[in-house]
Amino acid sequence: MTDLFDPAPARADHATAAARLLLPAIAGDAKITRAMLNDAMIRAYGGTDADGRWTQRESFEVLEHATALAVCAAGTTPAVDAAIGLMARLPTQTVRSEEQIDWQQFSTPLDLATITVMLANARADDIVLEPSAGNGLLVAGLPPIAALQLNEIDPARRERLSATFPKASVTGHDGAQIASVMASAERPSLILMNPPFSRSLGRGADALAAVRHLQAAIKRVRPGGRVVAIMPDWFFNSARMGTIWSTTLASVALRTSIRLTHAYGKHGTGVAVRLYVIDKTVGDTTTVTLQRGAVSDLVEALVIPPRQDLIPEAATPAPVKRGGGLSLLRSVRSKPAATPRIFRALARNEVLPVGYQVLETPAPLAEQSGVYLPYRPSRIVFDAAGEHPTALVESIAMGSIPAPIPVHVPSLPERTVTERLLSSSQLETVVYAGHAWTQYIPGLSKPDKEGVGLVLSDDGRAYRKGYFLGDGTGAGKGRQVAAVILDNWLAGRRKNIWISKNEALHTDAIRDWTALGGLAADVQPLSRWKIDEPVTMDEGVLFVTYPTLRSNRGDATRLDQIIAWAGADFDGVIAFDEAHEMGGVAGGEGSMGTKKGSQQGIAGVLLQNHLPDARVLYASATGASEVNNLAYAVRLGLWGPETAFANREAFITQIRQGGIAAMELVARDLKATGLYTARALSFAGVEYDILRHELTPEQIAVYDTYADAWAIIHRGLEKALELTGVVDGNEGKTLNSGAKAAARSRFESCKQRFFGALLLSAKLPTVIAAIEQHLAADQSVVLQLVSTAEAILDRRLGELSPDERADLDIDLSPREAV
Incomplete structure (x- = not known):
């Protein structure tokens, strides 16, 4: 296993020795002081922090290690009251290291970890994964389970995890990549996680680090499984996060949403956090958020959501590897299907070269239709690629010219091709774009x-x-x-x-x-x-x-x-x-x-x-x-x-x-x-039929009435031009051609919009009847909006005063035009 950090000298034996010296104090009911902690460190490391044997930050790491050991030794999930009581006896972590800040190493407080374990509702047959395990406080209180997988990027913390959980599988991957780099391991049915909030490997400062970790966890957990995640306070369904929220939770159900404002005081930070219970099943992502201050305020209102049944995974053979590459991205669909889905075991998704054969002689042209030719890649034939969902065409002039023989071979996730997420025409673009970029x-x-x-x-x-x-x-x-x-x-x-x-x-x-x-x-x-x-x-x-x-x-x-x-x-x-x-x-x-x-x-x-x-x-x-x-x-x-x-x-x-x-x-x-x-959609098979609306006598009368009204307005406009000196009333000469043109332009545009809306409303009865007829025949209907009046609305909003904006009353109907 390759460390993603520069490995520090192994000090796990000293840390575990110091932690075991603290166990009697943790098991008792006395307050654990900094002096007791320092004494245990001096005895285990053979010297003081002044001698450079250890640091104050390491002493707090040892304290977390000792707490995890004590909880594991108990063998049962601690009661919330007991966890809160133990937290009260522990010293506040007042010292931070640069490494802790850089990698957001703020471990889960024991009382919050206890609530998280309760919400997880673990079962005896669960395979549990914690992607950013730290010192193991989040999973130390788990009841008996089938297997435990711990992933931690820091090698020193990994060594302490191995000492605390000797039967667990411990790895050192980037938590945001577990969906791909852990593909060979058995998939977990339950994930408990407290990811870094604002740092990512390779990205440094990363405001969306926690989201990346959560997305990877949702992909990794088994269908029907559960993810319980401690997330930053800004991750909720807001205007700023709406798109990322909906994309992240597109294929899951949100069971519980909790916001805690004072959960991390003992661990040296005062940030608010949100606790989410997510089941990987079809469901809703809207739920009421329960807001409290500390964990002690939450206990009485806590409801444990029942677990879902795991969906059996069919055996899926791994595709034959045809070339090098790292499985970094997998094919996923952006929206969940509306009908129940069949889940299958995770298939490997190697990044492989896109196979194609070169045609020395260009592919023959298909039969011409009008000024178009059916489109086909002229120089290449892909080993595995689907046709475009709708037939494509290109002009005769373009179709008669073959493309050159390309030299670029793209590499894409294997399922992107085999599952036909890209058609042959779209893959051709990837090939020729890469070919163009080999030239200068x-x-x-x-x-x-x-x-x-x-x-x-x-x-x-x-x-x-x-x-x-x-x-x-x-x-x-x-x-x-x-x-x-x-x-x-x-x-x-x-x-x-x-x-x-x-x-x-x-x-x-x-x-x-x-x-x-x-x-x-x-x-x-x-x-x-x-x-x-x-x-x-x-x-x-x-x-x-x-x-x-x-x-x-x-x-x-x-x-x-x-x-x-x-x-x-x-x-x-x-x-x-x-x-x-x-x-x-x-x-x-x-x-x-x-x-x-x-x-x-x-x-x-x-x-x-x-x-x-x-x-x-x-x-x-x-x-x-x-x-x-x-x-x-x-x-x-x-x-x-x-x-x-x-x-x-x-x-x-x-x-x-x-x-x-x-x-x-x-x-x-x-x-x-x-x-x-340059390709375009073919209109082969498209039929056109004009839907005719017969004006009723009532509609004709309404139209005539409005036409007479606009004639009155027109005469009033001419009189207004005369009264304002734009036109000379005696000689009929134009005195200000610009003002006259502007006034008449405004008049004609208003009149056109008015009669456009009037005619549209007159046609609606026939249009609605046709829509209902098509829907009854189980056919799809698409309506095109030619104008949305957005520009007019923007102008009207810009003219409003603050008081008018507070009490909006905007009318963009034909009446407003008059």
Whole structure:
């Protein structure tokens, strides 16, 4: 077993000797003083702390060791009153070591441990695991069980655990990885845990460390088993934690929720904690939280939830290992099935190369339909991959060009392929993105001090080529982005950047990442950190929105913050999802004349310029629709050395002159070099039928009445323009054309919205009847909202005073328009 800490000299014999000297005092009823503790340490270690034989922090570790030994010797779960009484006789832990603080080594107080054991409701046939066992206080009071598994990362504490629990299996893994690294051990039916709250191995300071440990424990415990977890106070179903909460508890039932505000006083910290009882079965995650101060206040209100029956596990043979790799991530689905599920034994999920065969001769084209060809990977055939759920097509121009023979072989969790979590078309993207990233743009360049371009320079750096994913809606661009990042994650590139349109898409990113086996806590929004402070995440997927990317405050910018986190040698993925949001980077002619480049487009290009070795992925359904939509794609090698265009300006000018035909040629050339792909959903088999609504006489009368009313308003508007001096009433001349145009524009837009709502309401009886007819036939119905009036609502809210906001009364109906 390899220690994850630098091993200190073995001192377990001295610690156990000192602990045994304390046992009579613990078994009695006298108060245990610091002097008694120091005396036991001096006798066991052969000297004082002043001599360097031991430290005050070690003496408290020995005290916890002695307490665990005393509880184990009793052979039964201590009564809560007895545990509280013993805690009162122990000295307060007033000394902390840097190691204790760094690794959040705050052991469970005995009274809290006793309550946890009671809530666990252990059975004689249970296999119990504690993933962060410390000195064993949490499990010392367990009744007789079948087997005990203890995991502790600190080697000194592991030695003490072996002395306290000689029959237990003791390991030294990272508690956040137990679901994979302990896959060969027998699965526990009960897990008791008190994870570190804010430190993770490899991440350092990690605000979500406890969540990672809990997620791993839920995956590790047997179906039907129980997890009793002591968690930080911030982990509950709040607005900030809502997504992570629902993802973490997606496949379990929450039986008990307790909040304690003063449970850790004797162990040197005053933090509040939450105690959760979780059963791995289908159920609800909403429950009333019981709030108390100390454990003594909780006893009378405590209810022990009954255990569920364990679900038998069918024997599942482990897949044959075809290559190297570490089982770091497993395929999990992001949402629980609505119907009862069949649980099977944990199958190994090796990280294996994705097998495929290369076609020297491109795959033949399928039969043309209109201007489209059915899509198929033109150069590769996968050993094991499913078809896309819905047939894909590509344009005839794109389909007639085969992709090049790729050289990249991605490595993904084995079940990601065998369980067809990615279709063959999506796997092809992972292959060709990796293939593109093996190439570099010709020449050495460095960022231009003026503007957003690159300039050739002998002291510059080579820029890695990028890849453009131009798939349309339904092809699963988010899933493909997650798969590309996962391929690089498993190759050791643990820092990646996912840029998207808005914060709401953070949930979608988590959904796609967890669907492939990642943890929700891996995808963290940049907004968690203030703009002027460093990002403290050592590894993970940094989720950034385009508005955030361009933001600044004083001298601090989000762009600089991201670059500082990534580092100059960053070689992870930068995924520009919804990349057309950077489309205005080149500026150009707009409806109101010449316009400057967009700030978020400029920020996106600067990010690429400052990280030359980054693996850039562009994802947009409108990539090759207009030349400005490629101006931000500086990693495709469309201009510069060994091309027909000296710079970006020349490329934009000449391609714009060539129109859509020139853009089509650009897309074909990019596909031929393996840098671009664009698929869309096929509409084969889709039928259209127009649902006609006949206006009733009553509806016609209502429409005519409102038309007459708007005619009156129109005449009133013309009179108002005359009275306010916008129009000369005598000569009919316009005196202020801008004011007149604005007034009429406002009038016409209000009128259009009014009649749009009126006609919609008139059609609803027929629409609702059709919906009910389809539902009765057991068919699915999808309604599209063309307008949600969100912009109007935002304007109205912005106009409200604080008093009006306190008593909201907003009307966005047609009446309000009038």
